[in-house]
Amino acid sequence: MEERKYLAYLHHLWLTQVDLRRLCGDEGRDVGDIYKNLSEASLEDLGVESEKRYKILEKRKKFQSQQIDRVLYDREVRIILESDEEYPKSLREIPHSPYILYVRGILPQGEMFAVVWSRTMTS
Numbered sequence: 409m410e411e412r413k414y415l416a417y418l419h420h421l422w423l424t425q426v427d428l429r430r431l432c433g434d435e436g437r438d439v440g441d442i443y444k445n446l447s448e449a450s451l452e453d454l455g456v457e458s459e460k461r462y463k464i465l466e467k468r469k470k471f472q473s474q475q476i477d478r479v480l481y482d483r484e485v486r487i488i489l490e491s492d493e494e495y496p497k498s499l500r501e502i503p504h505s506p507y508i509l510y511v512r513g514i515l516p517q518g519e520m521f522a523v524v525w526s527r528t529m530t531s
Contacts, residue, residue, distance in 0.1 A: 412487035414443040415508055416480065417473055421446075421464050427454060429490075429507040486511045496520070 415428055418439070423431070431442060431454060442450060446468055451461040479485070488494050488509040496515060499505045 411439045412489070412508075413473075413477065413480075414439040415489075416476055416487055416510075417443050417471070418446075419508060420476055421467050421471060422460065423454075423456070423464070425506045425508065426504075427456065430454060432489075432507065480510075484512055488515075 415432070418431070419425075419428060431437065432439065446465070448461055448465065451464060452458075456464065480487075488511055490500065490505065490507050494515060495509065498520070499509075
């Protein structure tokens with residue numbers, strides 16, 4: 409669960425699904441270590457643009473991981489990775505599938521649809 413928590417933190421700091429996939433694609437990379445040691449150089453190594461690196465690092469200064477932990481816990485949100493057995497087969501088959509899913513409840517088997525939007529997390 410620790411790795412998933414750090415992925416959620418990095419995602420909240422404006423790393424995209426593509427960034428997360430690139431980050432985790434290398435075997436042996438410790439996501440917690442990457443989060444804890446986030447820097448201009450590490451973001452540059454990931455291929456993050458200069459302006460976005462600045463925004464991420466500024467947001468990191470004010471970031472309170474406890475808020476993310478609380479929202480995930482209170483709302484019973486599970487984090488599912490593309491490599492998990494529970495990850496929907498139909499999503500694996502689309503181009504640019506999300507690397508990480510935030511799920512409440514049980515994912516149905518078979519055909520399904522979803523309504524997805526993005527907004528700032530609130531406590």
